Amino acid sequence: MDLTLKIWRQKNSQDYGGFKTYEVKDITPDTSFLEMMDILNDNLEKSNDDPVHFDHDCREGICGMCSMFINGRPHGPQQGITTCQLHMRSFKDGDMITIEPWRAKPFPVIKDLVVDRTAFDRIIQAGGFISVGTGGVPDANEIPIPARVSNEAMDAAQCIGCGACVAACKNASAMLFVAAKVSHLALLPQGEVESKERAEQMVEQMDEEGFGSCTNTGACSAECPKGISLEHIARLNREYYFAKQSSENLPVEDEVHGS
Amino acid sequence: MQLDAKIPEGPLDEKWSKHKFNIKLVNPANKRKYDIIVVGTGLAGSSAAASLAELGYNVKSFCFQDSPRRAHSIAAQGGINAAKNYQNDGDSVFRLFYDTIKGGDYRSREANVYRLSEVSVNIIDQCVAQGVPFAREYGGLLANRSFGGAQVSRTFYARGQTGQQLLLGAYSALSRQIAAGKVTMHTRTEMLDVVLVDGQARGIVTRNLITGKIESHGAHAVVLATGGYGNVFFLSTNAMGSNASAAWRAHKKGALFANPCFTQIHPTCIPVSGHYQSKLTLMSESLRNDGRVWVPKSAMKGLTASEAVNVSEDDRDYYLERRYPSFGNLVPRDVASRNAKIVCDEGRGVGPTGLAVFLDFADAIKRDGKETIKSKYGNLFDMYKQITGDNPYEVPMMIYPAVHYTMGGLWVDYNLMTNVPGLYATGECNFSDHGANRLGASALMQGLADGYFVIPYTIGDYLAKSGHDKVSTDNEAFREAEERITQNIDKLLHCKGSRTVDDFHKLLGHIMWDKCGMSRSAESLKQAKTEIQALRKEYWEDVNVIGVNEELNMTLEKALRVGDFFELAELMVDDALNRNESCGGHFREEYQTEEGEALRDDQNYAYGACWEYKGPDKPETLHKEELIFENVKLTQRSYK
CATH class of the missing domain: 1.10.1060.10 (Alpha-helical ferredoxin)
Incomplete structure (x- = not known):
């Protein structure tokens, strides 16, 4: 499937930040959401652009590191799972997906989707x-x-x-x-x-x-x-x-x- | 170099208590004069930092994650072993010791393993006191299960999240000491070198991952609790951030690296599905208590899970039950993994890639009912469905082995000190307890044993003898280390090549998996070595690391780690090539019995292979720690 991603980019905690739009193509339904982000970052790095920073570690739903606000919901559209457990079969071809960091004063943004x-x-x-x-x-x-x-x-x-x-x-x-x-x-x-x-x-x-x-x-x-x-x-x-x-x-x- | 494991004299069951009495103590009033650095906040690190701080030492704790609670111990599912014998089924400290030595294929040190079994009982007491909600029977007492091929029920568990609950217990103890001001916590900080002054470990140099600042920290002793190196293979069940850098940098400063070729391939993981895949997900081994492993008797290319339901019993080969009638599906991890590889190599693997076998619950559901199975494995079944889209209540799971744990690591003596005075290694990052193969539910046990009950005693002995003069981080040794790190970072940032860090890491992973993975041969290892060397050269010439040092830069973090993986990979290959025998997770194709089982050579290889770094691009020197078995008889492991 081909997707349009609207992602919050913010250089550091002082930066004002804003949305940027990206396209990713040929994503298979078995890909995890974070692997889709890896593919985007791979594309960005290959064209010498700064990859989107996001927190992640265990990628099996237990460390609590991943933290994306996807289409207005923390950890995306499915209940009972973390972002790393979300798979692209939850989306469909042509979707526009909005990705933001956690928004809360006690969780200041460090960079892009990474918060403190x-x-x-x-x-x-x-x-x-x-x-x-x-x-x-x-x-x-x-x-x-x-x-x-x-x-x-x-x-x-x-x-x-x-x-x-x-x-x-x-x-x-x-x-x-x-x-x-x-x-x-x-x-x-x-x-x-x-x-x-x-x-x-x-x-x-x-x-x-x-x-x-x-x-x-x-x-x-x-x-x-x-x-x-x-x-x-x-x-x-x-x-x-x-x-x-x-x-x-x-x-x-x-x-x-x-x- | 003379290796002295400092194993105490006397009978096995008295060694540890005698040693505790004989080692020096630090006067309570003097403990506050000592600073100890603990790197890593998994089970081994958090428990050590908290326990040492409780004793009165000043502890500086470091982790690369945003919080100490996120270290990868958190992902352990199955449980923790302890020789409590609560089930009255014949368990004892000696039996746990014996099982661990045998399970490790007689390549670990008796005295360390016995101590591990001995303190295992204290761990459970400690965790319960901290509020770890272990599973309980209806009478209110603790529940146990049999796990990973053990014939007694000695595994304590908290649903499928034992590692999480134990780590949160250790994290709470650590948090209490942070609040008390006895631990200074540095999160999002990565250790990049250990610093030696007058031959003793006196500090570390770190990079602040948010600001990029290179900083020096001095101390009287340094404890590395930085986990294993499974991510050398790119795809593993480790967390994305798990890395070998701390241990590897210590190795380059003189600490011996022991048995690097001993890696554990876990039999029950979700198979690889595509080239974009970033990690492999473990399905707890406990599933093998009820699931039956099978493949078709003759090749059925591309067989899917929903088609499998219609394969008749006569056409199925429950190969573990067939080959190992007494242990069946519960054979140890190395045996289960290798057998999966064998049937797939025979072309009988299933699924789109042919690299998978079935784990089938149909009989268990028929026997015990869906509800019982759900209560045991509900969360695992849900997780499986989430990832694959298949429902394991209706169709068999597909599994395949994946890299999971590394038994090799920094060489340590009985006190858990490396050969560098003042430098300790605990948990997965040392080599001491699991030999050539780790038994299920023993990693959590070792991490906590080292941190709560071993290092708090043994480190005092060293400190009491070494004096409490503070070291200045203005010292030349710190400056040099900082400079070298800065140069390394500059080199990566200015390389401006054409390929990403991940491109290289994936290629390295392929080489290692194909040629130094579940089975190895002299030929494949020699090829691997040449390929790694060539790829490493390309890496430093053609990698593209975007961004700058002075801000959060995850590409740079990864680039530094992968740089170290290349060097370690080569040592793993050298070690595998040196060990002309098969044992545990190390299976050399040339050395097998007629039935295809691992063939050990106790005459020539009953030693820990300890490698000494000699400088860039120079072959490492091998030192041997001969393993002496006085309490167990070396036998061919048989699970038939």
């Missing part, structure tokens, strides 16, 4: 862990955890930190990302101990990074390649309310998120 997502790392650093050091831990089977609970924790823990939730949200809220981690750890007995502080600190960091507020629209969950449920946001809210009631860490007048 270190804000997510700083949110995890604010409390997205269980405070255990290496060694000196009990036997793994010491605390039985019902399979149902463990499964639910796993549902949340699947988050790949790609940022599609933020890109999908009209407010660029990171609630689903934060909720996934808070929920994963709060559900497990090992993580419950610190669950209040964790919710408070991660939400505080989220605000500091400049992510917007959550209005429970649900676009995040609909576009999440791992299908992380809005229920986790509800759990985050609950953890956060309980934390605020007894908090000694943060001023109580803070606006509560998620309602």
Whole structure:
């Protein structure tokens, strides 16, 4: 198939940026979306033009590196997959495809389609862990955890930190990302101990990074390649309310998120 | 050069505990005076950085990805082995040790492998404490499965995403130390050289991938946890960014590179479909627990998956079940891969290219029901359908072997230190634990064993003896390294040739796959060497690297990595040519039994082949680490 690509080009974080149009020809349906981009870049390099920069690494939907906003949707038209898992059989001959980077203030563009997502790392650093050091831990089977609970924790823990939730949200809220981690750890007995502080600190960091507020629209969950449920946001809210009631860490007048 | 593996004295099961007692400790108040560089943030790197920081050392951690959480350990699917014997099925530390040594075709070091099995039990405890949501039984205890040919159920798993969950566990521990100020994290930063001062590793030189700035970082010790070199083959299951540069640059600074020809070809990957293909996707080995592998008894050219359903049982050859009645479809990876190649070479391969075999779930679905199969493999089946368009609930999958893991790597002693004082290598980037073939679910185990439970002890012994004077990055050695890197980059940017980096990389990959892949012969290896040398020459004369150094330039990043792949590829070929035997993943056509199985030569080749760099275009010198087996009897591996 032959396609027209309208791609966001931006030289660096200072550059204003804008769309440029490219043509690619003879793409087979078995080609992956990123391989189609490789073909475009190969053509560009062969005519001495700067290739389109985009983040990608594992190309099997798990590292969370790829991050394209395709025809107005993060990771493209299919649900439940990342851009690297998208194949050209989802498009048809003659299509015009618009490709943009994630758009959110806390994710500044570095170049073309590459954005800076270190804000997510700083949110995890604010409390997205269980405070255990290496060694000196009990036997793994010491605390039985019902399979149902463990499964639910796993549902949340699947988050790949790609940022599609933020890109999908009209407010660029990171609630689903934060909720996934808070929920994963709060559900497990090992993580419950610190669950209040964790919710408070991660939400505080989220605000500091400049992510917007959550209005429970649900676009995040609909576009999440791992299908992380809005229920986790509800759990985050609950953890956060309980934390605020007894908090000694943060001023109580803070606006509560998620309602 | 005298190689000393520093294996502690005493009985096998007491070596590690005795060694831990005998090695020197660093006083808690002094730990803060030491800086340690850890390169790479996969399982081996993140766990090491976090554990060392917890002990009180100042850690500088580096990764080329935008976040430490994205390292390629994240993509491991199947699971992690541990000798917990929770299933009461006869597992033990010794059995895991024995299986790993045997699975590696007796080309790994006993003492290291035993220690690996020993600490495997601690890893599971540690991960559970971090909140890793391993699969559980309804009673709430941990579930296990049998994996990759093991006859006990010792594999712990988190759906098909075990690597992800373990890495996120290590990443959370690392994040906690970053927040505590004990780890300084450098993301989108690639190591381009290791720096030696007075013969000791005292730092690294890096390139900031966003600004292009070349920077020096000093330390008292350097730990490389930079993964394997499977991308030499261009097509592999590795991530696009996985590369050998850190290990290779260390090699060029004097670190020995051991057994480079030992590469693992994984049997269950989605076959290549076109020339534009950028990587190969692994389908977890766990699928072989229920899937049956077959090809038609006689060639049926271009047979598709939907036509296969109508091929009668009599016309099918379940060749693994036929040749290996006791292990059947669960034979180790090297055996399964080689057999797939054999049937395809016989012309019985299926699919449009003839380079594929079927993995069929029809019988399993009939036996256990679709729902049971779905609960076990649902995400893998979905992934397969997404990529190929075929529905594995209705038609068989098509699979073919692909490069997956590299057992070779930097030579290390029992302390995981290379022959360069102060330079350590952990995880896939060292050579120590998997011999000539790695068993399934053992890579995660090794990465975390090295990072959580080995290096935190052994590095202290070195530091305690080496003093805590800081090194200045104004030192001549750093300047020289920076200059050489800048020259290298300038050379690539000014080459302005006519072909892209990928063009060259693909050609290199073809040479390696055809002539130094699943099977090799002296003849094919000699051809490979000539072709690699010629292609490498062309590369430096005719490559076209667009853009400048001073901004994000992914073409330049790739060009630097491919430059190193060329040199490593040549060493892989030399090593394969030197090893006149077949063992594990290294199958030399000249050396096989009458039944076509790998024929080892323990008399002459029971050694680790450790190569020393001698300068550009000079042949490398071979040093041998003789492997001494005191606790296992060397036998012909048989899975019949």
